[in-house]
Amino acid sequence: MELRFIRLINKYRLAPVKACVRFDDFKAVLAQNRGPFKEPSYFALAEILIGVIGTLRLQPQREKVEFFFDEDLVSQQELKDAYGTLKRILPPQDAGLIENEPLFRDDKAYMPLQAADLFAWHVRRELFERERGARLETPSWKALCQAKILDCSMDRQDMAEIVEQMTIRWLRHLPKSKARLNDGGYT
Amino acid sequence: MADTLKVQDLGIISNQATDRLVAALDRNTTALLTVATMIGKASNDITGGATPEWLKESVLRIFNELVPDQSQS
Numbered sequence: 130m131e132l133r134f135i136r137l138i139n140k141y142r143l144a145p146v147k148a149c150v151r152f153d154d155f156k157a158v159l160a161q162n163r164g165p166f167k168e169p170s171y172f173a174l175a176e177i178l179i180g181v182i183g184t185l186r187l188q189p190q191r192e193k194v195e196f197f198f199d200e201d202l203v204s205q206q207e208l209k210d211a212y213g214t215l216k217r218i219l220p221p222q223d224a225g226l227i228e229n230e231p232l233f234r235d236d237k238a239y240m241p242l243q244a245a246d247l248f249a250w251h252v253r254r255e256l257f258e259r260e261r262g263a264r265l266e267t268p269s270w271k272a273l274c275q276a277k278i279l280d281c282s283m284d285r286q287d288m289a290e291i292v293e294q295m296t297i298r299w300l301r302h303l304p305k306s307k308a309r310l311n312d313g314g315y316t
Numbered sequence: 317m318a319d320t321l322k323v324q325d326l327g328i329i330s331n332q333a334t335d336r337l338v339a340a341l342d343r344n345t346t347a348l349l350t351v352a353t354m355i356g357k358a359s360n361d362i363t364g365g366a367t368p369e370w371l372k373e374s375v376l377r378i379f380n381e382l383v384p385d386q387s388q389s
Contacts, residue, residue: 165343172350
């Protein structure tokens, strides 16, 4: 049954997108007690959106993409806000490539979300195996890997480089009165 | 001054510079600037060079919405 489902995914040339963020890495570099970076999900959303748009930008046809989320797994308003902010800082020529609003569906009734769940389970399992020096060798994982996977993952060093660039890129542009948000040590 | 706040050693992430930077930023603006940096990096991969003006303008606009102007308080 599972392999038949995967054959269907591959037949319609669906391209899986993955964004793995190790919680330890995120916690060491970006995590905060409150706000969008309390959990890595907002960061992962940004990785996926930017990765997908970067790929779409290279396609000969400009096709709009829609993002679907499991309605039971996310806070819809928080996700809409995060999605809206992301959309507002995309390049003007790219902002039109994604729908204005994220869409929410029941994963029991909506097959693309089931495909995403299946893929996510295997990606997580493969990571788990890799971290203990093994490999995931199941027929399902091999079949899933036949599709061209867009990997938007970032590790600890990627995140650290972003933080480093952030200091160089933005602080000089921000109004000084606002950049001095607390006694964090810079002006 | 800001340019001195670099991550000195990418192998040691929780160093003072990173902690100071993140601590100094409001929780929402940290997320905003992180994502904007990712977008800038992605677009620079194509265009090369410095941060594009549109990105600076959008970030500043959103930043102004997120952070109260302390000079007026």
